[in-house]
Each structure stands twice: as structure tokens, then as C-alpha cells.
Amino acid sequence: MKSTETLEDFYRVKFGINYEGINADLGHFNVFKMEDCSGPGKPPVQYSRRDFYKIALLRGTHLYHYGDKTLQVSGSTLIFFNPQIPYTFQPLTETQEGYFCIFKDAFFTGHLRSGIKDLPMYAPGCKPAYVLNSEQDEAFARIFDKMVEEMQSDYVFKSDLIRTYIMEIIHGALKLQPSETLYKHTDANARIAAVFTELLERQFPIESRSQHFQLRSAKDFAEKLNLHPNHLNRAIKAVTGKTTTSHIAERVVTEAIALLKHTDWNISEISFTLGFEQPAHFTNFFKRQTSLTPSAFRV
Structure with missing residues (x-):
């Protein structure tokens, strides 16, 4: 087991890009379509921890290994990957569809009252997978499409807009599965x-x-x-x-x-x-x- 996959590792393995110094870019963000990164000829996702966060909209059937747990997810699933927990997923369907985005904690520094790690889907012992119906899948896919479009634009404030899209995904997920960690400690x-x-x-x-x-x-x-x-x-x-x-x-x-x-x-x-x-x-x-x-x- 490799201890931690860095952003440099990600770009080198997935795309053959020698992206030296990217880990110094604390505000790094990127978004991808799943079919561009998975499938025949593409390396499988290794079981390891990452030094970055990931949100994925997966379509199809997958075995999802997260820490010591193995789950089978089918249909459309929104998953929040925590850098503190090792993970991988194994596709059980031939076609890989969906989206995912990656970002560092510092992408939100100064923009959230607390860090991204304090959100319920990234808390210890959380349930980070949200099964979606067709309407929910379409709604989240539209947000990912907006992020893909924005990454290709030269809009000077696009990072602020992308942060808004990520928070829209997060709050959309919380509405699907409310978390007890939202409640304050009362005693x-x-x-x-x-x-x-x-x-x-x-x-x-x-x-x-x-x-x-x-x-x-x-x-x-x-x-x-x-x-x-x-x-x-x-x-x-x-x-x-x-x-x-x-x-x-x-x-x-x-x-x-x-x-x-x-x-x-x-x-x-x-x-x-x-x-x-x-x-x-x-x-x-x-x-x-x-x-x-x-x-x-x-x-």
C-alpha cells in the first residue's frame, strides 16, 4: 500500500503529466469527466490515502473500498472522499461515466468559517455515499458541467464561482441525508x-x-x-x-x-x-x- 497519493502522483499516473511543484499550489482545484480517466488502457485506482479531497458522481455498479469497509453501489452515487481515509473503487460495469473534482483544503481557506474537514460528510465515522435518483443525478451533473465549463473559461473570479458550486453539491447532499453532526453539543x-x-x-x-x-x-x-x-x-x-x-x-x-x-x-x-x-x-x-x-x- 502506498502511504499517500499526492497531486503530482495523480497527474503522472492518470495523464502522464510531470507536474512538478503542483503540491505547492495550495489552492489547486480541477474537475474531470470519468470517461477521460477510467476504462481500457487507464490505470486502476489504487487503494491509498490522498493529500487532497475528492467528490465523485459515479454511474454504474462499483465495489467501493473505504477504510475497512467494502460496499457495492449501483446506479448513480455521490461520494465524498476524505484524504484521511484510504479508498479505491472497482468498476463492475464496462462503461465508466460520471464526474469527479479534486481540491486541497486550502482552496477553501478564508472562505469557510471552519475548514472543509469539519463538514459532516468528512467527519470520522460518517457515511460519505449518497445514492441518487434520476432527478438528483441530473441536478448534480448540471453542477459538475458548470464547473467543467468554468475551468475552461478565463473569468477572473472563476475560483469563487467554483467554490459556490462545490458548496451547492455539499448542501444538496446534506439535504438528502441529514447528519447528526450538524447539531451542536448541548452539554x-x-x-x-x-x-x-x-x-x-x-x-x-x-x-x-x-x-x-x-x-x-x-x-x-x-x-x-x-x-x-x-x-x-x-x-x-x-x-x-x-x-x-x-x-x-x-x-x-x-x-x-x-x-x-x-x-x-x-x-x-x-x-x-x-x-x-x-x-x-x-x-x-x-x-x-x-x-x-x-x-x-x-x-
Whole structure:
């Protein structure tokens, strides 16, 4: 598994363009028709993380691999790809149709009160795929067509207009599937749970063998948050119905599954990155969570 695909990698692999220095262009944006980038003779989409955001309107049937999850989507689907989560999609139909756009977080710097990463479809644990009916497909396709047209124009304020089109897509999606993350945290327990989740997610994804998962227990998180472990546990339980330990274990096993499925790292290397002192401890933990050993899961 390649750790992260950069914009330079994208243009070199997809179009054979040696676009040196593009990663320094923090405000980069581009939009494409799917048929120009997929199909016979075009390289498949590799499973990896990217250093840029992507929004895609996919038509047809695809297997969609996102983190540790694999979904089959059919028809027209709008998908928001987060650079923090590795992904790929495998077409199951011969013809590739649709659109996608790519952009860096800095494309919105100074234009949103908070960053693009704080939007609900990019939040940890979100559901980033929106199945569309024919009318919705047409509406989103018109927006992508406007972006394609604008990219070919010499309008001096086209970046501002394109940002408006992206936000139109985002808000159109939110209307289809409202997200609970839109609601503000209403009490102290909810705020504690939100900060705990942020600290937990900040340690992922694991991208190299040298990474090491640090905050592994409720006590570790409580110390970081300047709370008593019992206070933290009560808050997490009240908000989510699960213990702090359960949340940590579920997130660790999710990352373990992703590493076992999509890297060639050996069990010792994976156990080290996930904070286990001995591979045997990791094996016992993984078996408790999944009823399989890591080696048996990989077979």
C-alpha cells in the first residue's frame, strides 16, 4: 500500500503529466469527466490515502473500498472522499461515466468559517455515499458541467464561482441525508465525548511502520483531557452507550483490519504500530474482537 497519493502522483499516473511543484499550489482545484480517466488502457485506482479531497458522481455498479469497509453501489452515487481515509473503487460495469473534482483544503481557506474537514460528510465515522435518483443525478451533473465549463473559461473570479458550486453539491447532499453532526453539543458530557473522539481519530490512519499508537487506555485519554478516568467513562457512556475502552478497541480493530487487508506488513509490524508490546498480545486482542487470529483473517 502506498502511504499517500499526492497531486503530482495523480497527474503522472492518470495523464502522464510531470507536474512538478503542483503540491505547492495550495489552492489547486480541477474537475474531470470519468470517461477521460477510467476504462481500457487507464490505470486502476489504487487503494491509498490522498493529500487532497475528492467528490465523485459515479454511474454504474462499483465495489467501493473505504477504510475497512467494502460496499457495492449501483446506479448513480455521490461520494465524498476524505484524504484521511484510504479508498479505491472497482468498476463492475464496462462503461465508466460520471464526474469527479479534486481540491486541497486550502482552496477553501478564508472562505469557510471552519475548514472543509469539519463538514459532516468528512467527519470520522460518517457515511460519505449518497445514492441518487434520476432527478438528483441530473441536478448534480448540471453542477459538475458548470464547473467543467468554468475551468475552461478565463473569468477572473472563476475560483469563487467554483467554490459556490462545490458548496451547492455539499448542501444538496446534506439535504438528502441529514447528519447528526450538524447539531451542536448541548452539554458537558457531549463536549467531552466529542473531544475524546477527536483525540482518538487524530492518531489514525496508520501510514508507516514507524507510527506508534500512543493513547491506548481510558487512563491515557483522561490524563490528556485533565479528567479523572471515572468522569471520562461516565461521560462517554452517557453520550454513546458504550464504554471508553469499547470505543478504543473498536477503532483499533478497524485499523487492524484495514492494515491486514491492504498492506503486506507482517503481524509483528502491525502489532507494533497499534501499540502492542508483543505480537501475541495483538493476536489475542484481535481474536477476542473478531473470533479470528490476524493470520487466519488474512487467508
